[in-house]
Amino acid sequence: MIYEDYAIFTPGPVKMSEEILQVGAKQTPYFRNSDFSTVTFACENGLLDMVNAPEGSKVIFLTASGTAGMESAVMNLLNKNDYALVVNGGGFGSRFVDICAAHAIPHNNFKVTKTNLSDIKSLAPNETYTALVVNAHETSIGHIYSLDAIGEYAAKNDMLYIVDAISMLVTDPLDMQKSNIDVVIASSQKGLALPPGLTMVILTPKALERLQDINSLYFNFKDYLSNGERGQTPYTPAVTIMLQLEARLNQIKKRGGITKSIAKAKEVANYFRKSIKALPLKEYTPYMPNAMTTLTPTDGKSAIDIVNVLEKKYKVMVCPNGGAERDSVFRISHMGEMTTEYTDILINALHDYYGVARP
Numbered sequence: 001m002i003y004e005d006y007a008i009f010t011p012g013p014v015k016m017s018e019e020i021l022q023v024g025a026k027q028t029p030y031f032r033n034s035d036f037s038t039v040t041f042a043c044e045n046g047l048l049d050m051v052n053a054p055e056g057s058k059v060i061f062l063t064a065s066g067t068a069g070m071e072s073a074v075m076n077l078l079n080k081n082d083y084a085l086v087v088n089g090g091g092f093g094s095r096f097v098d099i100c101a102a103h104a105i106p107h108n109n110f111k112v113t114k115t116n117l118s119d120i121k122s123l124a125p126n127e128t129y130t131a132l133v134v135n136a137h138e139t140s141i142g143h144i145y146s147l148d149a150i151g152e153y154a155a156k157n158d159m160l161y162i163v164d165a166i167s168m169l170v171t172d173p174l175d176m177q178k179s180n181i182d183v184v185i186a187s188s189q190k191g192l193a194l195p196p197g198l199t200m201v202i203l204t205p206k207a208l209e210r211l212q213d214i215n216s217l218y219f220n221f222k223d224y225l226s227n228g229e230r231g232q233t234p235y236t237p238a239v240t241i242m243l244q245l246e247a248r249l250n251q252i253k254k255r256g257g258i259t260k261s262i263a264k265a266k267e268v269a270n271y272f273r274k275s276i277k278a279l280p281l282k283e284y285t286p287y288m289p290n291a292m293t294t295l296t297p298t299d300g301k302s303a304i305d306i307v308n309v310l311e312k313k314y315k316v317m318v319c320p321n322g323g324a325e326r327d328s329v330f331r332i333s334h335m336g337e338m339t340t341e342y343t344d345i346l347i348n349a350l351h352d353y354y355g356v357a358r359p
């Protein structure tokens, strides 16, 4: 159960760097003081910079998993007078649909397959919407959408553009200004490569203007914003993970900035895809992010068996799919502290499993 000596290719939690692990090994400090406010401000400014948020944008820090970021964004920004177009290309899109239903937000369950929505203008049901909600990378199948095309469509139709970027930040490009994004949801345990427990909602001035009074104490963004003015949160934050986030943002900078990190993820993903060409495995979608490769066996082998053998025999953790896709699909994350050398462990294990010599 404790995977210390395993090679990790799961899409969250992902492999963390030694430097970030060290920060997590220290005593958690008291946080209601100016020292910790400095940490919060560093995290906020670092994140805003990383996603190129417009001037005046703010970050809400929640001690919760990513779904709380999704739900609280919907709760604070949408109401019964809205009509949201919710992109549903898999498990996470359908979670946004469930969230809208739970909060009685009128929505269109826009089911999509086999498109990255670069043609959203012609694909979207022709109605008048107030908001567009999408998971930039639909992690359940490893499929990434065109944030630019969707943003252009959202801006043209005056829709609030809410993007769950949890599983593509740091590995794939996201530019709030360039793509007209109003809200970005981030979470610690995926591309940011931190432990789970910290979720962030980034709000532009346009989104800040739309914040409403809501029936919730813990998820009331206005409360977070007023505390945020002095670098604090209304309730105890995930103090250690915030210290790790500050260190991680510095690490990304030291390594040459966000474009370097994205380029590295792309290099690793391409290396992996190229290195398994001789194996009876097919890429599930043509719209793969750098964050992940999703594979389907083409020789009748069961995906879940491959996942289990990789774990038991080779000590390599990849991610199975559930339900109907249990036997046909499995996923390999390239998020976190990845190198081509580390990825060789998985590539070699797959070749050994199939009894195919690595070319």
Ligand SMILES: *Cc1c(COP(=O)(O)O)cnc(C)c1O
Binding pocket: 012, 065, 066, 067, 068, 070, 092, 135, 137, 138, 139, 164, 166, 167, 187, 190
């Ligand atoms: C992992 C993930 C989430 C959040 O899941 P939690 O288990 O609540 O942290 C949300 N959206 C996407 C696209 C994800 O990959």
